[in-house]
Amino acid sequence: MAILSLHSVSRSFGALKVTDDVSFELNAGEALGIIGPNGAGKSTLFNLITGNIAPDAGRVFLDGRDVTRLPPMERVRAGIGRSFQIPQPFGNLSVYENLLVAARFGGELGAGEAPAFCMDILSRTGLAAVAEKPSGGLSLLQRKRLELARAMATKPRVILLDEIAGGLTDAECVELVATIRAIHANGTAIIWIEHVLHALNSVVERLMVLNFGRMLMIGAPDQVMASPEVREIYLGIEA
Amino acid sequence: MTLTRPFGLAAAALALALLYALPAIAPRAVVQDLFGILTLLVLAMNWNMLAGFAGLVSVGQQAFVGIGAYAMFAAIILMGLDPLVGVLIGGLAAAAFAVPMAFFAFRLNGAYFAIGTWVVADIARLGISQWKALGGGTGTSLPKGTAKDMAFVGQIKDMLDVSSAAAADALTYWLMLSLAVAMLVASYVFLRSRMGLGLQAIRDNENAARSVGVDPVKLKALVFLLAAFGTGLCGALAFIQITRVTPDAAFSVIDWTAFVIFITVIGGIGTLPGPIVGVIVFYILQRALADYGTIYLIVLGCLGIVVMLFARRGLWDMFTDRTGIDLMPLTHRPPQGSLPRPKPSRRAA
Numbered sequence: 001m002a003i004l005s006l007h008s009v010s011r012s013f014g015a016l017k018v019t020d021d022v023s024f025e026l027n028a029g030e031a032l033g034i035i036g037p038n039g040a041g042k043s044t045l046f047n048l049i050t051g052n053i054a055p056d057a058g059r060v061f062l063d064g065r066d067v068t069r070l071p072p073m074e075r076v077r078a079g080i081g082r083s084f085q086i087p088q089p090f091g092n093l094s095v096y097e098n099l100l101v102a103a104r105f106g107g108e109l110g111a112g113e114a115p116a117f118c119m120d121i122l123s124r125t126g127l128a129a130v131a132e133k134p135s136g137g138l139s140l141l142q143r144k145r146l147e148l149a150r151a152m153a154t155k156p157r158v159i160l161l162d163e164i165a166g167g168l169t170d171a172e173c174v175e176l177v178a179t180i181r182a183i184h185a186n187g188t189a190i191i192w193i194e195h196v197l198h199a200l201n202s203v204v205e206r207l208m209v210l211n212f213g214r215m216l217m218i219g220a221p222d223q224v225m226a227s228p229e230v231r232e233i234y235l236g237i238e239a
Numbered sequence: 240m241t242l243t244r245p246f247g248l249a250a251a252a253l254a255l256a257l258l259y260a261l262p263a264i265a266p267r268a269v270v271q272d273l274f275g276i277l278t279l280l281v282l283a284m285n286w287n288m289l290a291g292f293a294g295l296v297s298v299g300q301q302a303f304v305g306i307g308a309y310a311m312f313a314a315i316i317l318m319g320l321d322p323l324v325g326v327l328i329g330g331l332a333a334a335a336f337a338v339p340m341a342f343f344a345f346r347l348n349g350a351y352f353a354i355g356t357w358v359v360a361d362i363a364r365l366g367i368s369q370w371k372a373l374g375g376g377t378g379t380s381l382p383k384g385t386a387k388d389m390a391f392v393g394q395i396k397d398m399l400d401v402s403s404a405a406a407a408d409a410l411t412y413w414l415m416l417s418l419a420v421a422m423l424v425a426s427y428v429f430l431r432s433r434m435g436l437g438l439q440a441i442r443d444n445e446n447a448a449r450s451v452g453v454d455p456v457k458l459k460a461l462v463f464l465l466a467a468f469g470t471g472l473c474g475a476l477a478f479i480q481i482t483r484v485t486p487d488a489a490f491s492v493i494d495w496t497a498f499v500i501f502i503t504v505i506g507g508i509g510t511l512p513g514p515i516v517g518v519i520v521f522y523i524l525q526r527a528l529a530d531y532g533t534i535y536l537i538v539l540g541c542l543g544i545v546v547m548l549f550a551r552r553g554l555w556d557m558f559t560d561r562t563g564i565d566l567m568p569l570t571h572r573p574p575q576g577s578l579p580r581p582k583p584s585r586r587a588a
């Protein structure tokens with residue numbers, strides 16, 4: 001059964017239709033990749049799924065339940081975790097505290113179990129050494145890791161990852177892919193927006209292409225990548 | 240760093256013991272003086288929770304002082320209750336008023352929130368001045384002997400061997416001091432709790448806080464309500480000593496909000512010891528410049544500007560930065576032994 005489904009979701013900013021009649025289903029435990037040029041509406045689609053932005057039309061379902069009207073904090077507790085493309089750490093809190101907030105609120109963990117849970121995530125995301133550092137002072141790379149770690153700490157059943165691999169070295173990318181695979185192996189469903197295609201395609205089972213807010217294609221990664229239309233759009237990005 | 244904290248706490252405990260002993264060892268004028276300062280401290284601690292921790296920059300806290308004071312007067316004059324019960328009713332009335340006020344003010348952001356709270360406070364002042372039973376626009380006084388008949392005044396009179404009036408002053412002073420201590424402890428416990436952590440996340444990034452499950456409106460509304468209760472208690476208690484209430488005095492934005500903002504800002508907004516430091520500085524300035532009238536206010540204003548320009552987070556933050564001493568840290572440390580230990584970071588409380 002689909003864990004998440006969108007039914008004809010649309011959203012405009014002024015005259016600009018940023019999400020145009022998007023429908024798809026994500027199966028429980030599935031990993032879906034989203035690609036598309038800058039400005040295609042990928043991040044906006046995430047915001048519509050998480051409730052940070054309200055759709056003009058269409059509905060969002062989680063486990064068959066209509067969550068279109070639920071605010072973000074209730075959707076997190078219902079199991080949708082997210083990272084932000086531009087990292088949004090709680091800058092005055094330490095890295096550990098950033099996760100603690102997520103675990104205590106989104107993950108609904110008690111004071112007893114949350115600390116060890118957070119530390120486990122920090123070590124899996126390579127942040128244990130900076131656990132006590134104020135998150136505002138982290139490097140961009142560490143901030144991106146923190147985005148991933150904090151999303152994990154909300155105990156999501158669907159995790160939405162927005163361009164967390166950009167700017168990584170090859171070795172770091174391999175590490176990141178391993179982490180995401182591990183999340184996937186736990187049965188967590190994933191939607192991953194990424195320009196680093198080899199990393200993306202080594203994880204996801206299906207790939208969606210967005211262009212000008214429209215869903216151009218969705219299917220097996222090699223099929224999608226073989227499509228002439230997609231190759232044309234992606235020429236600039238692959239290079 | 241590790242030894243200074245116990246020293247600091249010991250010094251604080253000693254100062255507190257001295258403060259409690261004060262009515263037994265100091266003249267009545269000093270007790271009254273310190274009562275005024277403690278009143279400002281409690282108000283500043285409440286405002287600090289609002290503005291410094293919940294991001295709610297209210298300029299309408301005088302609404303809660305005024306409503307607390309008037310509810311206390313009503314409890315005594317109209318209902319014949321003991322003033323101490325009246326103080327409690329004052330706090331509850333202020334909290335009750337905070338509910339509709341929040342419904343209105345929470346629709347506004349930033350500067351509009353500040354102005355909105357001010358407007359509501361003034362509407363409350365105008366409303367109260369229509370209350371004929373409590374003297375309307377000219378206000379009213381506590382019935383003669385009210386303070387002397389308060390619960391516990393007799394015992395304190397015997398214990399300290401002073402006049403009834405001095406015993407009443409001692410009682411209100413002890414209550415205000417206890418209110419300050421309770422506020423400090425409650426704020427600390429609250430900020431270190433799950434909700435306090437959520438509040439700090441909201442302060443840093445409200446959008447991200449929502450996305451990890453924190454409900455900003457709920458937490459802010461809770462702080463607003465609790466601060467209204469604390470401010471109402473404080474206002475009611477303050478007016479037992481003042482013994483006379485008028486709408487203009489009880490709802491004075493200068494006395495109950497402007498000075499309070501000044502104290503919090505110079506001491507350190509968003510830090511727990513900040514209001515204490517601020518109120519000490521305020522007190523010293525007041526004593527030193529008492530004879531100069533308006534100049535006192537000018538110096539106060541200039542100092543506020545200097546601090547805002549050069550020590551944004553106030554004197555306490557400057558102190559913790561220089562010395563590393565932090566008496567009330569709000570940091571949650573990771574479980575020990577579970578991570579490689581880098582140099583621990585420190586955040587001001």
Ligand SMILES: Nc1ncnc2c1ncn2[C@@H]1O[C@H](COP(=O)(O)OP(=O)(O)O)[C@@H](O)[C@H]1O
Nearest residue numbers: 013016018036037038039040041042043044045
């Ligand atoms: N809050 C907003 N207000 C106005 N325009 C927006 C807003 N968010 C996104 N947009 C616009 O919507 C388009 C899609 O943005 P986005 O979803 O971030 O694209 P992508 O993530 O695919 O690069 C862009 O043209 C962007 O400028």
Ligand SMILES: [Mg+2]
Nearest residue numbers: 042043044085
């Ligand atoms: Mg984007």
